[in-house]
Amino acid sequence: MNSRLMAAAIAAASVLAAPVAQAQQFINVLTGGTSGVYYPLGVAIGKIYGDKIPDVKTQVQATKASVENLVLLQQGRGEIAFTLGDSLKAAWEGDAEAGFKNKLDKLRTIGAIYPNYIQIVATAESGIKTLADLKGKSLSVARRSPAPSSTRARSSPPPA
Secondary structure (H helix, E strand, C coil): CHHHHHHHHHHHHHHHHCCCCCCCEEEEEECCCCCCCHHHHHHHHHHHHHHHCCCEEEEEECCCCHHHHHHHHHCCCCCEECCCHHHHHHHHHCCHHHCCCCCCCCCCCCCCCCCCCCCCCCCHHHCCCCHHHHCCCCCCCCCCCCCCHHHHHHCCCCCC
């Protein structure tokens, strides 16, 4: 009986004395397409985090930008992400038209990176002089790019 007690004590002591293995933390930075603005910013932030936070490994993930980034954050598949302010608002409110079937409630804002402006151009013949004049009109986005994805989602298709 004493030998069993002694064996248990030795086993317990060896477990308690063993060095604790510290798990490396992982930070996945969700950006946008590799040719866009978000990707190089994500690379820079990933490098800063990797260099300055002990035991952290970073990965920069190219995505379809704002809407996908917010969904991935909600799913726990990223730790930090870039997004447009209007996409964040739509995600928080669960705006289905903007691509969010449900409210995304696992989001927190760190800060703004840069001012983001939208430019709306109308022909003189359209009679459009203010944003209010757009009501009931069809909109067309000139080109596809990651940044205006939430704008496209709310725009009517051009007339056929």
